[in-house]
Amino acid sequence: MGLIHARAKTKGDAKDNVNNHPVIGLGWVVVHNGNVSNDDDLFEYYKTERFADVDTAAIPLVLAQAKTDEAREIIEKITILDGSATFAAWSLKNPQQMLLGRLGFNDIYLFLDTTSNMLMFSSAASFARYLPAFNIGGLRFLTLSRLEDERVVLLDRDYTKNRTFKVKRSPFGLIRPKIQHGGSPGAEARKAVKGADGKVLLATITENDRVYTCAWIQSGDTKKPRPDMGHAAPEPIFIQGAYPIKPASARKIHTPYGSWSFYRSSDNKTSKTFRPRRSVRKWWSRQFSQSIFLPWSGPKLDNSLPFEAYNVKVAANSGAEVHVPGYMCPWCGIMNRAAIWDKYLKWRCEFCGIASRMPAQESV
Numbered sequence: 623m624g625l626i627h628a629r630a631k632t633k634g635d636a637k638d639n640v641n642n643h644p645v646i647g648l649g650w651v652v653v654h655n656g657n658v659s660n661d662d663d664l665f666e667y668y669k670t671e672r673f674a675d676v677d678t679a680a681i682p683l684v685l686a687q688a689k690t691d692e693a694r695e696i697i698e699k700i701t702i703l704d705g706s707a708t709f710a711a712w713s714l715k716n717p718q719q720m721l722l723g724r725l726g727f728n729d730i731y732l733f734l735d736t737t738s739n740m741l742m743f744s745s746a747a748s749f750a751r752y753l754p755a756f757n758i759g760g761l762r763f764l765t766l767s768r769l770e771d772e773r774v775v776l777l778d779r780d781y782t783k784n785r786t787f788k789v790k791r792s793p794f795g796l797i798r799p800k801i802q803h804g805g806s807p808g809a810e811a812r813k814a815v816k817g818a819d820g821k822v823l824l825a826t827i828t829e830n831d832r833v834y835t836c837a838w839i840q841s842g843d844t845k846k847p848r849p850d851m852g853h854a855a856p857e858p859i860f861i862q863g864a865y866p867i868k869p870a871s872a873r874k875i876h877t878p879y880g881s882w883s884f885y886r887s888s889d890n891k892t893s894k895t896f897r898p899r900r901s902v903r904k905w906w907s908r909q910f911s912q913s914i915f916l917p918w919s920g921p922k923l924d925n926s927l928p929f930e931a932y933n934v935k936v937a938a939n940s941g942a943e944v945h946v947p948g949y950m951c952p953w954c955g956i957m958n959r960a961a962i963w964d965k966y967l968k969w970r971c972e973f974c975g976i977a978s979r980m981p982a983q984e985s986v
Contacts, residue, residue: 623720623779625710627653634675635663641676648673649714650682655745656706656728660794664702669796681709691716693776697787700725700774704793708745719783723774725791732775734765741777847901849878849930849955877955882973896954896974916954916974927952928979929963952978 634641634828636977645652646668654677661680665672684703688696691713699797700707713719724730733742735754742753747768755762769775774787825951873881880898893957896916898906907915914923929949948959951971963969970977 623712623717625651625653632657633677638675642799643678644712645674645676645678645682647679648682648686650685651712651714652678652681654707654709655730656708656726658703658707659705660829663794677705678709679706681711685711685713693719693785694787697721697723697774697776697789701789701791702794703791718779720777721774722769722777723789724769724771726771727791728883730769732767732769779942839972845905846927846952847879847899847905849950850899863905874933875955875956878950879953881957882954882956894973898954898963916976918953918974918976923953924977926980929969932957951976 625644636642640646644651645654646652653745658677658680661677661683664680664683668683668687674677680703681700684699685696687699696713700723703725706728708724708726708728708730709721711721711723713721722730722732728745729747731744731747731749733744733750733753734740735742736756737754744750750764750766752766755764757763772789772791774789776783776785776787778784792839873882874884880896882894882896884892884894894917898916903913910923930952931947931949948957949963949973950957953976954971954974956971958967958975968977969980
């Protein structure tokens, strides 16, 4: 039994070997394809010293929370991982067992070499070209299988113990303190400044040696409720493209103006509804003398509000900085980079369906 992995750098300095695969810690050896997006929250929640910066470290962290060596209890622990985690996990306590899991869109393939009685796995189907195969009539055949999403396979040297588990995930994330106009208390250094023109909300947050400086420009009616950036602290929400959702399941997205609920039926029909914040709902009623429900198909709301601009500067200890300019839908609060709004969406929100005024039409 063995693990071999070639890693594309995601998070953590590759010069520090603890960030390179296989990642070893807390009694587990793990390789991983994808990105775990709530690794920081998980280490903070379990109050465990981080043994590697790479996001893969969250996988042995949650596996180690199992109280027993029973496979079902161990696999239940991975349900709180968020993001995409196609992985192989090898327990140091039970070296005769290995877990293969697919939680997300990254594939995993299993190949059986019948000549050597060896089972191999790979995240790339092209691996098959290097494996032995048998030929019939000039055609090449392999014995292979592609693991379905939200499945974990328990492999054991004793093949009678091999089992496949279906996993239903409930991703975990800590609720961050809200950024308010007057600032908010906390261990981290926070300040919120209202610009002289009353249109700029600036927040600087220092947390876990990372600094986020975020500025939102409120370019609409001053009586309109300001966006609640609590869901976006310390990092704003970036949504790009159609939101993936599996058949017969529901998902929710929180935005600064409310929350979107999505449901996809077993026949692949998707419905979505928007629940605005109370202050936004009251403002809608005063503004239009009626209740508004999103998504909206009526024409009279188009271009009635300008997009709200924001800029985010992210700085790390390494000195690297990233500047992200973007705009937020003034109706439902969905955020996207400026280039996406302009090139692909043509300044119409793909969630609520309302076209808003381009920023160039508004002085900010």
